[in-house]
Amino acid sequence: MAMATSKSTAMEGRAWNARFPLSRSTTISCLSVLLFFVVWQVAPELGLVNGRFTSQPTKVAAAALEVFASDDFFYHARISLTEFVLGFALALVVSVPLGALLGTSKHARYILDPPLMALYIAPTLVLLPIMVIWLGIGMASKVAVVFLGVIFPIIVNTMAGMREADPRLIRAARSFGASRLDIFTRILVPGSLPSILMGVRLAVGRGVLGVVVGELYVSQVGVGHQLMTYGSSMRIDRLLVYALVISVFGYTLTSLVRLLESRVRNWRTE
Amino acid sequence: MMTELYRRHEALVLGTLSLLTIGILWQAVVSAGLINPFFISTPGAVFKEMGVQFADGTLVENILASLHSFVLALALAAGVGIGLGVLAGWFPDAEAALEPFIWFKYSAPTIAFYPLFVAWLGYGTPTIVAIAFLFALTPIYANTLSGIKNVDRDLVRAAHSFGARPLDIFLRVALPGSVPIVVAGLRLGVGRALTGVVVAELFGASAGLGYSIAYHAQLLQTTKMMVSILVIILLGVVLTQMLSWLEKKTDSWRVP
Amino acid sequence: MAQIEIRDLTIEYRKPNSDEPFVAVDRVSLDIAKGEFVTIVGSSGCGKSTLLLAAAGLVNSASGSITINGKEVSDPGPDRAMVFQEASLLPWRSVLGNVRFGLEMQRWKKDDPTERARRFIRMVGLGAFSDYHPHQLSGGMRQRVNIARALAVDPHVLLMDEPFGALDAQTREVMGDELLKIWERDRKTALFVTHDIDEAVFLGDRVVVMGRDPGHIREIIDIDLPRPRTAAMLDSDQFAAYRRRLREGLGEDMAAMHMITEAA
Ligand SMILES: Nc1ncnc2c1ncn2[C@@H]1O[C@H](COP(=O)(O)OP(=O)(O)OP(=O)(O)O)[C@@H](O)[C@H]1O
Ligand SMILES: [Mg+2]
Numbered sequence: 001m002a003m004a005t006s007k008s009t010a011m012e013g014r015a016w017n018a019r020f021p022l023s024r025s026t027t028i029s030c031l032s033v034l035l036f037f038v039v040w041q042v043a044p045e046l047g048l049v050n051g052r053f054t055s056q057p058t059k060v061a062a063a064a065l066e067v068f069a070s071d072d073f074f075y076h077a078r079i080s081l082t083e084f085v086l087g088f089a090l091a092l093v094v095s096v097p098l099g100a101l102l103g104t105s106k107h108a109r110y111i112l113d114p115p116l117m118a119l120y121i122a123p124t125l126v127l128l129p130i131m132v133i134w135l136g137i138g139m140a141s142k143v144a145v146v147f148l149g150v151i152f153p154i155i156v157n158t159m160a161g162m163r164e165a166d167p168r169l170i171r172a173a174r175s176f177g178a179s180r181l182d183i184f185t186r187i188l189v190p191g192s193l194p195s196i197l198m199g200v201r202l203a204v205g206r207g208v209l210g211v212v213v214g215e216l217y218v219s220q221v222g223v224g225h226q227l228m229t230y231g232s233s234m235r236i237d238r239l240l241v242y243a244l245v246i247s248v249f250g251y252t253l254t255s256l257v258r259l260l261e262s263r264v265r266n267w268r269t270e
Numbered sequence: 271m272m273t274e275l276y277r278r279h280e281a282l283v284l285g286t287l288s289l290l291t292i293g294i295l296w297q298a299v300v301s302a303g304l305i306n307p308f309f310i311s312t313p314g315a316v317f318k319e320m321g322v323q324f325a326d327g328t329l330v331e332n333i334l335a336s337l338h339s340f341v342l343a344l345a346l347a348a349g350v351g352i353g354l355g356v357l358a359g360w361f362p363d364a365e366a367a368l369e370p371f372i373w374f375k376y377s378a379p380t381i382a383f384y385p386l387f388v389a390w391l392g393y394g395t396p397t398i399v400a401i402a403f404l405f406a407l408t409p410i411y412a413n414t415l416s417g418i419k420n421v422d423r424d425l426v427r428a429a430h431s432f433g434a435r436p437l438d439i440f441l442r443v444a445l446p447g448s449v450p451i452v453v454a455g456l457r458l459g460v461g462r463a464l465t466g467v468v469v470a471e472l473f474g475a476s477a478g479l480g481y482s483i484a485y486h487a488q489l490l491q492t493t494k495m496m497v498s499i500l501v502i503i504l505l506g507v508v509l510t511q512m513l514s515w516l517e518k519k520t521d522s523w524r525v526p
Numbered sequence: 527m528a529q530i531e532i533r534d535l536t537i538e539y540r541k542p543n544s545d546e547p548f549v550a551v552d553r554v555s556l557d558i559a560k561g562e563f564v565t566i567v568g569s570s571g572c573g574k575s576t577l578l579l580a581a582a583g584l585v586n587s588a589s590g591s592i593t594i595n596g597k598e599v600s601d602p603g604p605d606r607a608m609v610f611q612e613a614s615l616l617p618w619r620s621v622l623g624n625v626r627f628g629l630e631m632q633r634w635k636k637d638d639p640t641e642r643a644r645r646f647i648r649m650v651g652l653g654a655f656s657d658y659h660p661h662q663l664s665g666g667m668r669q670r671v672n673i674a675r676a677l678a679v680d681p682h683v684l685l686m687d688e689p690f691g692a693l694d695a696q697t698r699e700v701m702g703d704e705l706l707k708i709w710e711r712d713r714k715t716a717l718f719v720t721h722d723i724d725e726a727v728f729l730g731d732r733v734v735v736m737g738r739d740p741g742h743i744r745e746i747i748d749i750d751l752p753r754p755r756t757a758a759m760l761d762s763d764q765f766a767a768y769r770r771r772l773r774e775g776l777g778e779d780m781a782a783m784h785m786i787t788e789a790a
Binding site: 024025026027028029031032033036053107110111112113114115117118119121122123125126127128129130132133134205208209212213216217224227228230231232234236239240242243244246247248250251254 | 280281284285286287288289292309362363365366367368369370371374376377378379381382383384385386388389390461464465468469472473479480483484487490492495496498499502503506507510
């Protein structure tokens, strides 16, 4: 009970720690995942659900081995990764300077804010079909969708970071005769780095989404294409392998950026 | 007088001008023959097409179809997200049990499971609602959880001193104290639910704004696509603004 | 028989990251008669809040006991009400809603809770502000709400933990004066924690001086100033004598604090 008076919880915690090596919450988390896998494995065997639609953990594990060994997995993965990296890199090149401009110039902000906010809020993925008309069904349209998905969170967060720069620091720098450029490179950029990285972290998820949606929509290669193939041929086990690979990729990248973010924060406070 | 008026509404004036400029530029590059209207259409043509689609009822039909899925998905996500968030926020054991799945949900692009949903539910509204529901669920759950969990300890103690029971504390302290952050979660959920609906409609639907985009894309009818795209962007802005407004209302008691 | 009897009360907390107990209050005994106003002073961390929370039934004792009207305290009860610092008002409720809150928690049936809440709001002089929310009030007004909330549930004992701690010196004096005026009406037994020596003398029939490491009662000083107390008394010789005596009593602690900071 979270809200009971502190007196009872302290005692419970002590008794628990004495008996089990893992913390209570970790134990429960593990049990809950275990239960999920057991139900997933057993339910089709008992005829509770149709295994054709749900597959089973053991089947997915076996399918994973097949997929990695053959199935041109690394070819598809490389294509998708390239689309992701290109779109993301292009977006970084455009969005950070643009965000900086918006963060430091009131007029630029007034002018660009309405269209930017509209695109930040609105699902940019709806532009996918038109990108396909403009750029064809190959990699270029996916790169464009990643670019469009990623660019707005980075702009908005860069802008916020620049605006939150400590005015006292700027005043102090001015008093030492710092130029506008000095203030920008020595105060604004380092000061807003954590905020920029936060934008990048939020953008990772959107970028991955862009690649998958783009490839699901229309493609001849890539992990999204494989998802569609196995979905329509009802190979749920292989479908899940690809879905899991994408999830792990998204999770790993997000965690890395988060790590970098906390590094930068710590380094700033030192 | 004019300058003062301008200065006070500078943001509004410049913002409007910028939107107008975008429209004029759009028209100009096509009129000057720089870009083939086949690719980007023109504001005039889009405006006219919007009138046509409005008159023959297709626009309204598509908007209603998308809104129907959107409302279902958002209601489901709000029910489940707030329900689970309250449960997990109040009982640490429930939070521990749910956490691995939420953690997975955070990192997995829901859309990767789209073919699975099609296998289960077929093409059409159920799959669209399921995808949009999953899109919107996470922020609603996460915000509710943190709202209930971070209930102000001083307030809990004060309530205890008057003999409050756990249910009193839940209903009169934790729940009302979480309203603003839950509404903020709903605001994020609105944008995501709309994305979910439109994306799922792109892939398979028989009506809706996403469907209309995909349908006209196959026929390479850019003007007709543009109508739906603009309406979706407008819808996203309007719906989010409505929730922002609600957020401000429910948040008014916070120290400014 | 005294209304509040504290007998050899010891309260322990668990030290962070260990199972070792930390003694916050060590074998404290104190009797308080019905209608008495007792103030508690002592340096930071000497267990004043802990003692008050124990009386409220919000922390458990390790040994010893507190009885109120002959009944042992183990949980919060309607016979006691606590005035907290201003942060304990529900920010989403109006003044009226906040004063009603305690009544709601106690399932008040004796009369109409809303009417009753209004009466106490008028009593603390906030009649015109019933519909305001806490963030629209000054610090002093918020404390009036806190006091009204506690008095509305008609407790036998009023427990106050530095209720004016966050106020500026001037407002503090005014609030102390008003608190006494309200208190004079029915003279509820009161236990009042403060850091302010003048406040302790001005309000109290007795001042309990606590010392730390571990928290204990160092001395108890009777204040023989007539009631009702007036602001003029603050300048009297008698008041100055009490002030000096308390400062000396607390002085040992201040010297000890200096040594700690120097060692660190
Ligand atoms: N929940 C707790 N867990 C562990 N130790 C605590 C807890 N609450 C208080 N303490 C410790 O008990 C001691 C007494 O605390 P208490 O709050 O009663 O002091 P206080 O006299 O009210 O101080 P102050 O004048 O600063 O308010 C302190 O050393 C404090 O660190
Ligand atoms: Mg204290």
